[in-house]
Amino acid sequence: MIPFFKYQATGNDFILIDNREGLYSGLTTEQVKWLCDRRFGIGADGLMLLNKKQGYDFDMKYFNADGREGSMCGNGGRSIVRFAHKLRLIGHSASFTAADGEHEGTLGNGDWVRLHMNPVRAIKKENDHFILDTGSPHYVKHVEKVADLDVAKEGAAIRYSAPFSEKGINVNFVELNGDGSIYVRTYERGVEDETYSCGTGVTASALVGARSNGPGKVDVQTLGGRLQVEFTKVGDNDFEDIWLCGPATFVFKGEIELPL
Numbered sequence: 001m002i003p004f005f006k007y008q009a010t011g012n013d014f015i016l017i018d019n020r021e022g023l024y025s026g027l028t029t030e031q032v033k034w035l036c037d038r039r040f041g042i043g044a045d046g047l048m049l050l051n052k053k054q055g056y057d058f059d060m061k062y063f064n065a066d067g068r069e070g071s072m073c074g075n076g077g078r079s080i081v082r083f084a085h086k087l088r089l090i091g092h093s094a095s096f097t098a099a100d101g102e103h104e105g106t107l108g109n110g111d112w113v114r115l116h117m118n119p120v121r122a123i124k125k126e127n128d129h130f131i132l133d134t135g136s137p138h139y140v141k142h143v144e145k146v147a148d149l150d151v152a153k154e155g156a157a158i159r160y161s162a163p164f165s166e167k168g169i170n171v172n173f174v175e176l177n178g179d180g181s182i183y184v185r186t187y188e189r190g191v192e193d194e195t196y197s198c199g200t201g202v203t204a205s206a207l208v209g210a211r212s213n214g215p216g217k218v219d220v221q222t223l224g225g226r227l228q229v230e231f232t233k234v235g236d237n238d239f240e241d242i243w244l245c246g247p248a249t250f251v252f253k254g255e256i257e258l259p260l
C-alpha cells in the first residue's frame with residue numbers, strides 16, 4: 001500500500017508521497033500515469049516525491065500526469081512546502097531542491113505560501129508571442145478575451161506545432177484586466193490539457209507583462225483562484241528575486257494499492 005496526500009494550489013492538483021525512506025523511488029512511468037488518472041487512479045495534474053536531501057529540508061521530484069519526470073512546478077513547489085509542514089518536517093520556512101535547483105518557501109497567513117523562483121535572464125520575443133523559462137518552458141500570448149478561448153484545442157495546436165512538438169512547451173493565453181491585473185489560462189505540457197492554473201506559467205505571464213511597465217508585483221487571475229507574482233526588474237528581459245505567492249491546501253489523504 002502507498003500512503004499519499006492530495007493537495008491543490010489554485011486548482012492545480014497533486015499527489016504527494018513522503019519518500020524519505022526511499023520506498024517509492026521505483027515507481028514506473030506507467031504507475032505514476034495510473035495514479036494521476038482521474039478515472040482509474042487517484043487523479044491529479046502531477047505527482048511529487050518528497051525525498052531526503054543532504055543540506056536541505058528535502059528534495060522535490062516532480063512527475064507530470066503523463067507519468068514522465070517533469071521540470072519545475074511552481075504550484076507543486078507551493079504545495080510541497082505545505083506538505084512538509086504537515087509532516088512536521090519544517091517550521092514556517094523550507095529550503096529545498098527541485099529540477100531547476102534551489103528554492104525557498106515560506107508559509108504565510110491562512111493557506112498562503114510564498115515560493116522563491118529562480119531568476120529569469122531572457123525573454124525571447126517572437127512575432128505574436130514570447131518564449132521564456134521559469135523553471136519550465138513557457139509560450140506566452142496576449143489575447144483579447146481569454147474566457148472565450150478553447151484553450152485545450154488552441155494550446156494543443158501550439159504545443160504540437162513543429163518548433164515544440166519534440167520537447168513540448170506550456171502555452172499561456174493572457175488578457176490584460178483593466179485594473180492592472182492579468183487573467184491567465186494555461187495548456188500544460190505533460191497534462192496535455194488546460195489546468196486550472198500553472199505556477200511557472202503565471203510567473204512567465206506576469207514577467208512578460210512587466211517588460212513594459214515593470215511594477216514589482218502583478219496580481220494574476222486564473223480559473224482556480226488568484227495568485228501574486230513579486231519580482232525585481234533588473235533589465236528589459238532580466239528579473240530576479242521572483243516570488244510566486246498564493247494558496248495551497250491539503251484536500252485528503254489515503255492509501256492505494258498499485259494494480260498487479
Ligand SMILES: N[C@H](CCC[C@H](N)C(=O)O)C(=O)O
Pocket residue numbers: 012045046064070071072073074075076136137170188189190191197198199200201
Ligand atoms: N507541466 C509543466 C510542469 C508543471 C508546471 C505547473 N504545474 C506549475 O505549477 O508550474 C511542464 O512539464 O513543463
